[in-house]
Amino acid sequence: MASGDRSKKEPCKKEACDIQSCLTKNNFLPQRCEKVIRALQSCCEQCEYNSTHCASVSGLLKQMPK
Template sequence: MRASKNVKEPCKKEACDIQACLTKNNFNSQRCLKVIELLQTCCEKLDYNSTHCASVSGLLKMNVNSKKSTLGNKA
């Protein structure tokens, strides 16, 4: 039964990992970029068709914008 529940809730583990990381790091998203990227990868694989992707879409967008800024500064 658990396996079917996981299928019904794709990306849940990644979303929970982000929440745990943010809580541990006083909600500093810069310290949780690796777990944010894992959720982003999961969401991209599912074309963002997961409730867990919708709930953190703002955080994912911030991460993408942060990467673009960093890449722009290196040029």
């Protein structure tokens, strides 16, 4: 399997990694990573949540200030 095929199978991996990196840099405060969390949410909506990386987005969104 080529690496290009893998990215189609696991969409939103980059966005999920960006969130992890942002949270690590910001003391695990989701409100400081709103931009990358919203990027993952957008990606998940585009792929109809057909990615293992989308499971965490709902929990992160619940932690965001309204």
